[in-house]
Amino acid sequence: MxxxxxxxxxxxxxxxxxxxxxxxxxxxxxxxxxxxxxxxxxxxxxxxxxxxxxxxxxxxxxxxxxxxxxxxxxxxxxxxxxxxxxxxxxxxxxxxxxxxxxxxxxxxxxxxxxxxxxxxxxxxxxxxxxxxxxxxxxxxxxxxxxxxxxxxxxxxxxxxxxxxxxxxxxxxxxxxxxxxxxxxxxxxxxxxxxxxxxxxxxxxxxxxxxxxxxxxxxxxxxxxxxxxxxxxxxxxxxxxxxxxxxxxxxxxxxxxxxxxxxxxxxxxxxxxNPPFPTMTEKEIDGSFDLPFTRLPHPKYNKRGPIPAFEMIKFSINIHRGCFGGCSFCTISAHQGKFIASRSQESVLKEIDKVANMPDFKGYLSDIGGPSANMYQMKGKVQSICDKCVAPSCISPVICSNLDTSHKPLTELYQAVDKHPKIKKSFIGSGIRHDMLVPEFNKNADPKELDAYTEEVMTKHVSGRLKVAPEHTSDPVLKLMRKPSFTYFHKFKERFDRINVKKKLNLQLIPYFISSHPASEVEDMANLAAETKNMGFQLEQVQGFTPTPMTVATVIYYSGYHPYTLKPTKTPKTKKEKEDQHKFFFWYKKENKDWIKNTLNKVGRQDLLKVLLPENNSWQKNKKAKTAKNTFDDAVPFNRRKKKVTRSSSKKRRR
Known part of the structure; x- marks a missing residue:
């Protein structure tokens, strides 16, 4: 060493x-x-x-x-x-x-x-x-x-x-x-x-x-x-x-x-000009094996810490690319949809370097990538991938040719944790929860999915597990190229079962987006009601930001879906965006009258009864139980009396 x-x-x-x-x-x-x-x-x-x-x-x-x-x-x-x-x-x-x-x-x-x-x-x-x-x-x-x-x-x-x-x-x-x-x-x-x-x-x-x-x-x-x-x-x-x-x-x-x-x-x-083929394992290893000091230039020693560096200082990137193809995300446009994974040897070599940094205390903040759980995943028959034009390998369903085994990743985590200087390794990157649900990920062995989920929850989470269902409306999710919210319910069932079985007391942190193309005010009201019924009280969330080279941005500007050329409505005015965002915060006093008037106007008294019941004892008794969070985290309401602690949050990788 x-x-x-x-x-x-x-x-x-x-x-x-x-x-x-x-x-x-x-x-x-x-x-x-x-x-x-x-x-x-x-x-x-x-x-x-x-x-x-x-x-x-x-x-x-x-x-x-x-x-x-x-x-x-x-x-x-x-x-x-x-x-x-x-x-x-x-x-x-x-x-x-x-x-x-x-x-x-x-x-x-x-x-x-x-x-x-x-x-x-x-x-x-x-x-x-x-x-x-x-x-x-x-x-x-x-x-x-x-x-x-x-x-x-x-x-x-x-x-x-x-x-x-x-x-x-x-x-x-x-x-x-x-x-x-x-x-x-x-x-x-x-x-x-x-x-x-x-x-x-x-x-x-x-x-x-x-x-x-x-x-x-x-x-x-x-x-x-x-x-x-x-x-x-x-x-x-x-x-x-x-x-x-x-x-x-x-x-x-x-x-x-x-x-x-x-x-x-x-x-x-x-x-x-056309892109190069996906980098081989040898090529991507070569890139990560270059003689980086892993530190800011000494010229900054007296100017203060660099926040982005502090966030990833003790993290390890294990792959590039993302085959999710989400409509609002730029990763596949830049890194491609095919996964380039590093060898376990290369990852362990970098961990050895991190472990010997003078201020390393034994904790890795992240072992991940654009999505945490796509390591070593690729097509089973390469000739099928060679002809593929689909922008996503998992939307609307997981491609039958995609190998979605989580076993190599589970084995990598276990190899990392055997390092004598590693006390704990965390998974800070967002996990694709849908790929851990057997009803959605029919390619994988359910036992492997359970083994990975349990490995993450028991050994690689600091109190909170981040996932990104993004919305609850099926039409919005379809446009987003995300699976039905039904699969988030199924994942939460598995999460809760492991939580109880292992006595972990972990929180599940779901992220959501407002004002996405196809999202209506009524969709946001449904989102608020459904997440409230699940026990979540969302503190901070994300408003859709149009960035170049995404389907959602093209729709935002043009009003047309680029694949169908059919008109697609998008919230664009400041008022429309603010109105959608308010539903995330249904529990705030200043939003109650507006929510009441809005839902009465669209005839959704059923949602009003869920969000603002006459005897709202849940709201009255929440007091200081709500977990406050940092930038861009959506934190669920914690019904337990046990004190909620905070771990440092990371900006979402989009």
Missing amino acids: QETKRYQLTDWLPTTNKEVKIRGWEQLDVILFSGDAYVDHPSFGPAVIGRILESYGLKVAIVPQPSVNDNLQDFEKLGKPRLFFAATGGCMDPMVSNYTASKKRRDKDAYTPNGDKGFRPDYATSVYSKILKEKFPDVPVLIGGIEASLRRVTHYDYWSDKLLPTILETSKADMLVYGMGEQPLREIVELLQKGVPFSSLKNIKQTAVLIDERQEKIPVVNDWEDVTINSHEACLADKKTFASNFKTIEQESNKLKARRIFQEVEGKTLVI
């Missing part, structure tokens, strides 16, 4: 001229600009890209959170790179980082020391790229990360409330890498190192470029099929036309043998 390592400044990628000189470098090969503070950790995309480029033998520096409000010296201080500049807005879309769902500026930025705001500009990738192109017009600029990835084609921008063209147009960048960057970067670097000009790199998989056909031709790739979607101008002219594009975009983003997408944009042609 390795000993605690003492790090030197040169163990991080250089961020200043001084640090470059310490390494004895005269010129850099790549300079990366990031909207996040520099945390050298495999959960932070900019650090991963920097380390990947370094592993190819390149001299790489990173400029974290460059100032855009002065003389722009941060963009010039390291000079010109030999190969290219790279720019990313950071681990989150900067608009999500900077603004709430109600478009109010956030008080904190989780990816900045001390949570300080103001260090990341709006639309950061475009801002950085345009500055670089103005100052160094002859140096290629490559953009990537979640912001670039999800804005690679005509998209609705909630914060400006309008359609925007591909970010390649707004940023003036030369190339865009979408999704996970390891595979396309390897090919780009290999070709550049052979002397191929950057301007010739038009047919690299998992990249996008803008081509002016008046000056150059689109390269022919014999084994690729092409598809043309409606132009940006056509999308601007007609919302239904915009909506019709998305079916093609989503399907091609999640196919193993995808077509190349063309779109006309302001006289040029956007070319989105």
